[in-house]
Amino acid sequence: MADEQPDIFISYSRANSEFVDRLDADLRARGFNVWVDRHRLEGGQLWAQEIDTGIARCDLFLLVLSPTAVESPYVRHEFEEAERLGKRLLPVVFKNCVIPAWLASADGTHRQDFTDTDPNAYLLNLKRLLFAIEDPTLNLSAPTDQLYNQALRLRTTNSESAAIILQHLIDREPAYFGGQPQRDLAALEEQLYTTRAAWLRARAQQARQEGQYGVEAASLGVLIALGNHDSDMYNWAQEYLPIAQQNRTMLGPYGVIQDRIADGDTTTARALLENLWNQAPYFRDPANLAPTLGLTLPPTYDHDKAAAAERKRFEKACALLQGDLSSKWLNDVRANLGQQNYDLDDPAASAAIGQMIKAWRKNRRLLAKSEQPGKDHTYSVEVIVSPEGCIFWFLFGLLALPGVWLLISGQGTRAVVPCALGLILGLVIEVSGFNYIRTAESHVRKRRERLQQKAIDARGSAEQHYERWRQLAERICQQRINAIER
Numbered sequence: 001m002a003d004e005q006p007d008i009f010i011s012y013s014r015a016n017s018e019f020v021d022r023l024d025a026d027l028r029a030r031g032f033n034v035w036v037d038r039h040r041l042e043g044g045q046l047w048a049q050e051i052d053t054g055i056a057r058c059d060l061f062l063l064v065l066s067p068t069a070v071e072s073p074y075v076r077h078e079f080e081e082a083e084r085l086g087k088r089l090l091p092v093v094f095k096n097c098v099i100p101a102w103l104a105s106a107d108g109t110h111r112q113d114f115t116d117t118d119p120n121a122y123l124l125n126l127k128r129l130l131f132a133i134e135d136p137t138l139n140l141s142a143p144t145d146q147l148y149n150q151a152l153r154l155r156t157t158n159s160e161s162a163a164i165i166l167q168h169l170i171d172r173e174p175a176y177f178g179g180q181p182q183r184d185l186a187a188l189e190e191q192l193y194t195t196r197a198a199w200l201r202a203r204a205q206q207a208r209q210e211g212q213y214g215v216e217a218a219s220l221g222v223l224i225a226l227g228n229h230d231s232d233m234y235n236w237a238q239e240y241l242p243i244a245q246q247n248r249t250m251l252g253p254y255g256v257i258q259d260r261i262a263d264g265d266t267t268t269a270r271a272l273l274e275n276l277w278n279q280a281p282y283f284r285d286p287a288n289l290a291p292t293l294g295l296t297l298p299p300t301y302d303h304d305k306a307a308a309a310e311r312k313r314f315e316k317a318c319a320l321l322q323g324d325l326s327s328k329w330l331n332d333v334r335a336n337l338g339q340q341n342y343d344l345d346d347p348a349a350s351a352a353i354g355q356m357i358k359a360w361r362k363n364r365r366l367l368a369k370s371e372q373p374g375k376d377h378t379y380s381v382e383v384i385v386s387p388e389g390c391i392f393w394f395l396f397g398l399l400a401l402p403g404v405w406l407l408i409s410g411q412g413t414r415a416v417v418p419c420a421l422g423l424i425l426g427l428v429i430e431v432s433g434f435n436y437i438r439t440a441e442s443h444v445r446k447r448r449e450r451l452q453q454k455a456i457d458a459r460g461s462a463e464q465h466y467e468r469w470r471q472l473a474e475r476i477c478q479q480r481i482n483a484i485e486r
Contacts, residue, residue, distance in 0.1 A: 007033040008133070009058035009087075011078040013069040018248070019094050019114070020064060021218035026126055028203070029196040029222055031160040032133070037074075038212065052081055060133060061087040063106065066095040076102055090132060123225065130164045140165075144173050148181060155188065163188050193229045200226075201233065204240070211286025213247035220244055243282050243301055250280045258287055269293055299486045307481045314477040317342035321466050325357045326364040333357070342473055352469040359462035363455045370451035 008027060012020045020036060027034050035054040055061065061082035069075045082089065083105060091111045099106070112129045114122065131140060140147070147169045154162035166185040169176065200223040207215035223237040253276055260269035270293040276283060282301040290297050299307075317340040325333065333353055337343040344350075 007035065007058045008060045008062050009035045009055050009078075009082070010062045010064060011069075011075050011082075012036075012064035013066055013072045013075060015068040016064055016066050016094050017214055018218070021214040022122075022221060023064075023092070023114075023126075025200065025203070025215070025218040025222040027133075029200050029219075029226075030130070031158075038215075048077075051078060055081050055087065056085060058082075058087060061089050062133075063089065063091045065091055065093045065097055065099075065111075067097045069094075070097050070100050070103065079103065079106070090129075092129065119225075127167060131168055134161060134164055140168055144169060144176055148177070151181070151184070155184075159188060159192055163192060190229065193226055196226060197223055197230060197233050201236070204237075204244070208240075208244070208284075211284055213244050213251060213283075217241060217244035217248050240301075246280050247283045250276055250283050254283070254286075257289060261289060261292060266293055270295060297486070303484050303486050306484045310477055310480050310484075313340040313342065314473060316340045317473060318470055321353070321356060321469060324360050324364065325462070326360040328357055330354050330357060342476070344473060344476060346472060349469055349472050352465045352472070355465040356462045356469070359458045359465060363458035363462065366451050366455035366458060370448045370455065 010020055010024060024034050024036050035058060037051060037054070055078060061079075063069075063075070063079060080102070089106055091106050093111050093113050093115055096115055110132065112125060112132060114125045114129075116122070116125070134140070147165055151162045151165040151169065154165070163185060166181050166188065169181050170185060174182070200219045204216045204219035204223070207213070207219060220237045220241040224234065224241065228234040253272065257269050257272045257276070260266070260272065269289070273289060273293060273295060277298055281298055282304075284300070285297050289295075317337050320333065320336050320340070330350070330353060334343045334350070
């Protein structure tokens with residue numbers, strides 16, 4: 001058997017493009033050289049010559065059968081050319097159909113059935129197709145020992161063929177050699193995954209740039225079907241597949257827009273292209289129609305994704321500077337900003353951060369001071385001339401002073417006078433005490449209000465410095481977004 005995979009020409013109806021794109025990606029990922037005509041609508045002599053050249057160079061003519069395929073003049077021409085050149089023929093039934101007379105020679109050929117649309121059925125049918133595609137000189141019904149030896153020989157020269165043979169051997173005799181072929185296949189598949197996945201990713205990216213969204217979607221689908229051996233690769237394919245699938249549905253309407261331009265109806269074409277972008281904003285412009293219609297190409301998904309990530313970093317950086325920074329140090333704040341790539345190398349930005357920290361510290365100090373009791377004479381006065389203290393002075397003036405007077409004078413008949421004087425003195429002290437209380441309380445309240453206002457002013461200053469920094473950072477953010485390729 002040859003050490004290189006055969007060249008395959010796929011003949012199909014464009015109505016079956018989605019299936020053919022998937023089949024093409026699966027075969028290419030396994031090392032086959034596949035020729036698929038994706039420009040059939042162009043027609044003309046050059047197209048016919050290109051088709052004939054592709055058929056002449058192929059080793060295997062793979063015919064995708066469906067009701068639309070057997071009615072297609074293109075498929076018929078390709079089949080007759082392959083038959084004339086004596087190419088090896090392998091029919092693949094995508095949808096059941098009646099075989100016409102011109103396909104009579106292919107009717108007896110062993111067919112590969114892909115009519116079951118279940119994903120698991122597809123993978124099983126693909127495995128059978130790979131068996132059938134292999135070099136017909138290899139007898140897959142040979143003894144198991146012979147097949148195993150052949151697979152071991154091919155591991156270094158044609159890993160894909162070795163994997164196909166090992167899979168056939170396992171299907172036929174799972175317990176052979178204590179399951180060693182299964183371990184060999186697992187190791188080989190792990191090795192092949194890297195090559196297959198890298199190729200599929202590169203093909204998907206190239207197809208996206210060329211506007212071949214069917215090819216892109218098929219390549220991403222095959223990449224996902226390979227399994228989650230590399231989480232980054234797997235997640236990447238899952239992320240881009242819905243976009244590629246959406247873009248693929250717009251290929252037909254995009255062709256209509258091209259026809260409108262060809263007919264000179266640019267007004268309708270412009271409205272249709274704008275509508276297309278409203279439905280599929282990441283559909284590019286493969287035929288470069290936008291300049292002709294006076295439209296600007298919208299940004300790519302990668303641009304929007306990168307812009308969103310940049311905006312998110314900017315918002316996180318802003319969040320780091322919002323709130324009380326009184327317990328922070330400039331270097332620590334800048335280190336945290338650096339994690340978001342917003343440790344701006346700008347003296348004005350650094351100065352703004354420093355002023356923010358200074359203002360928040362002042363705010364915190366003033367608030368703490370406003371909550372502390374006064375340390376001057378007013379606090380002592382508040383205690384002495386409290387309501388309880390005033391009552392004491394009143395009783396003292398009412399009772400104590402007359403008693404003292406009587407003891408000194410020894411004249412009880414005159415007690416009325418000192419009692420009156422004590423009462424008057426107590427009332428005077430009482431009134432004076434209450435007035436002093438109000439004065440002291442007013443002083444303390446005004447002092448607290450002044451401190452609190454200063455704290456508010458300090459916070460306002462911090463917010464002003466933050467706004468200054470945010471404007472600088474937002475300008476940087478926008479510059480970075482504008483620098484992202486659209």
